[in-house]
Amino acid sequence: MITRPDIFGAARLGYLVVGSERLTDWHRFGADAVGLHVDELTRDALRLRLDDRECRFLVERGPREDVTAIGWEIDDHETFDVVLGRVRAAGLPISEGGAEEAALRGVDRLWRFPGPKGVATEVFTRARTTAAPLRMRTTAFVTGRSGLGHVAITTTRPEQLHTYWNTLLDLRLSDRITERVGPAKLAIRFLRSGPRHHSIALANVAGLRLDPVRTAVQHVNIEVARLDDLLASFHRVTELGFAMAWSVGQHTNDRELSYYCVTPSGFELEVGWNPVVITPELEATWEPGHYDAISLWGHTTVGARVATLMSGFQATVRSLREREETVPALSTIPRGVRR
Structure with missing residues (x-):
């Protein structure tokens, strides 16, 4: 029986790349509303910073209006070779x-290969830092060994995407949520790469192969260090006229207090505070749970518009006739390999 090294804990979300024609809106959204540091590099690119890293979000001019690449930081060259060997x-x-x-x-070197839903997977080992002071309205964000935050993806092929991330990075299942939304059941699984409760969340409509979301990424999460910053940014987002998708609430599984707003590209940004951290002591005995609701309280819809609902309807129809990209080569466990 073939065995393989377990690299859990040696990778974390490092950066995201977004393609958008709305760079002016992104600047205003990032700096004035959410409270991030924004650097305008050229007329076709800007970067958002949360910490001493040169880049956490890169927004490049392009028509996609979506996340185009997910960058994963790998601890060392030995683990990096393992990841590329698997690919x-x-x-x-x-x-x-x-x-x-x-x-x-903001990295020294990177390598790229296909990822699910047409979003490229990029890996790197050395991120560039800067001593330039942060100019942002939020006091601080939680990153470090936990990485940037998490990415949530809606999918019609949850098992295949789960296998992709397990095969690549040995992510572990934190827990699952099943919640009824009207006549349908939404099933969500949460995968972690280290102490952050999850780096990837995969959501699907149970029993139906349809996807109601236009963008490849449904939402991206970042974590503020102070509750005051969460509430202040919520008010700024609202006052500046950016769409709020879900009001402040608390999740059942990771207990994070958060709200969801809509980015200029249409996917959502979750700004959260104080989620569960899976410390080494908790990791040693962690067993995946199953919850029957997404939130303990709050997270109610805000200002649903006909255009938004129609966009979701159009995405659902499209998902019924188009095959979702799952990268089959990494989405099937090879025979003879013990997992």
Whole structure:
């Protein structure tokens, strides 16, 4: 029986790349509403900072209005070789990013290969930091060993996407949530790469192969260090006229207090505070739970518009006739491999 090294804990979410034609709106949304540090690099690119990293979000001019790449930070070269070895063994193409691409992302070097739903997976080992002071309205964000935050993806193929991330990075299941939304059941699984409760969340409509979300990524999460910053940013987002998707509430599983607003590209940003941290002591005995609701309280819909509902309807219809990209080479466990 073939065994393989377990690299759980050696990778974390490092940065996200967004393609958008709405860079002016992104600047205002990031700096004035959410309270991030924004650097305008050129007329076609801006970066959002949360900490001493040069880049946490790169927004590049482009028509997609979506996340286009997810960058994962790998602890060391040995683990990096393991990850690339898995990709090569699956027969997937790997390309090294150019020097300009790496510089924009604030890393020394990066490698790229296909990811689910057409969002590229990028990996790197060394991020560039800067001593330049942060100019942001939020006091501080929680990153470090927990990484940037998490990404939530709606999918018609949850098992395949789950297998992709397990095969690649040995993510572990934190828990599951099943909640009825009207006549349908929404099933969500939460995968962690380290102490953060989850780095990837996968949501699907139970029993139905349909996807009601236009964007490849449903939402991205970032975590503030202080409750006051959460509430202040909530008010700024509202006062500046950006759409609020879900009001302040608390989740059942990770107990995070958060709200969800709509980015200029249409996917949501969750700003959260004080979630459960899976420490080494908790990790040693952690058993995945199952919850029957997403929230303990709050997280009510805010200002649902006909256009928003129609967009969801159109995405659902499209998902019924188009096959979702799951990267089959990494979404099937090879025979003879023990997991």
